[in-house]
Amino acid sequence: MAIQIDALKCIGCMACEMACGYHRDDGFALLSACIVTYRTREKKDYFGVLLKREEDLLIARPEGTEIKRIGVEEETDSSQEADASAKPMLLREACDLCKDMDLGPMCVRFCPVDAITNVE
């Protein structure tokens, strides 16, 4: 199973981020989410979604998805990480596909426009 994100479908609502935060913290919080909406380029209307996985960062940009290997390309990652939130993505736990949740991947369940899918 793998999470796929269609950044052009995304409406930047942050529901996935909060859903992942809930999965991590059993409450509503954003600090531990491993999926985040990057939204600092507000004046440019440039937004998408970042997902921290075991080995890499999946960066779903409007123009397409990019995968960056952790530990290989950090120097170019810094601006994206700064986008994510006060807690850099690389310090967060990787996506575990919500394996302990009966409801399944929470980000997939809560995305209102089905921009996130779980593919076999």
Added chain:
Amino acid sequence: MEYLSGGKIVVVDLGTSEIVEETLEESLVEEKIGGAAITRHLAEAHADGNPIVIGTGLLTGTLYPATCGGIITAKSPVTGKLCHCPVTLKVALEIQFAGFDYIVLKGVSAKPVFLWVHDGIADISDAADVWGKDTWTTTDAWRKNMGDDLIQTMVIGKAGEEKSDCAQVCLNYWASGDRFGFGKLFGMKNLKGLAFRGMGLLEIADAEEFIELSLDMLEDLKESAFVGKQGIGDLCAAIGEQGAKEWLAPIVHRHSACYNTPYPSNTFVYIDEDPQRVTEPEQAEPGFLVTDLYGLLGFYKLNLSAKDACGLMRECARLGLDAATVAEWCAANGKQAAGDIQAALPGISSQATISGRGIFSPWCPRQPIWGAFEAAAQDGEQWWERRMAVAAVFGIHPLMAVMAPELSEADLLETATVGTGITFNQERLNGVIDYLLAD
């Protein structure tokens, strides 16, 4: 207050610089539920300080859909009435996680200040460097100075500082639902604005049940009448202004949503960039996020090009002017050319036309949008005020309140009960709505 809450109220006296933190008592939540009913209660309790009260709804910042809403409650310096302005985008979310459910600002500061609210701390900070600056420069400066680009702001521009009757409190860079001249009130208090950032956590009384209810609601909303529609253009069409949708379409870049809100009601237009562009633009400020339906329609009706209209809305937001009132003023004063309007903007001080009783902002259409609401057919005004009151109590996006009958009072009460462990029933909600709608 243990659940869905930071549990704190902060009372800031701008005159003395005294900051007092109070506990948000569960008994107050039992009585008033939350949001606008508590901001009104606090506004009345501190009436001698002519307060501005900022708050979040009971469900704001949760996973229940459409819970992006916050509220600014104050006595309008223009209408003289206590009224409520909705707070949308991601601003109320940040307020919720910054540690205070309610913020009371009373008195008048001797010098320009802003309130920096972060991680359970509220600081009165000097705003001398941004006084005289526009809202965009100010938001940029606060984000840069505090080193965090995700800071959310409520901010006034020159219009508020100069106490224009149509001065508006803006959200980050964009227009808000402030049609009451709250921007002028901020200016009268020497308050440039507020900046919010927080990493809090909201605990949930019965988390699993809350999540189930939230998912059930989301599933219902995915079948709702608004599905397949998006942005401000479709909202124009829904209220009979199809032409405005077509006029705007060539410059639309993308639509986006307020926090956890299924309908993307905000439309970004590229004014100085190719709207088809999907890569990051090189220009720092290529366009404008249209968040105000009636501001847009007002300029559309002046027969301006969409680019000129949106460019003028951007100027209004920079100055902290209510675009809908500006457009109304232009129509009344025979100003039709973009250049003439641009030149006139800094001097405009005009009162918004507010139909109805002026308790809730006419920023939100006074009619059902796509959704079928039985009560609206019987008494549209009463229905609208009640939906606005419900939205403002629970923290629901006002547009969703007129769009989605699925967001029923019964469902909101059940979710609030599950989330807080406090039993809220219809009788209690009726009492709260009566309180909010009383003159």
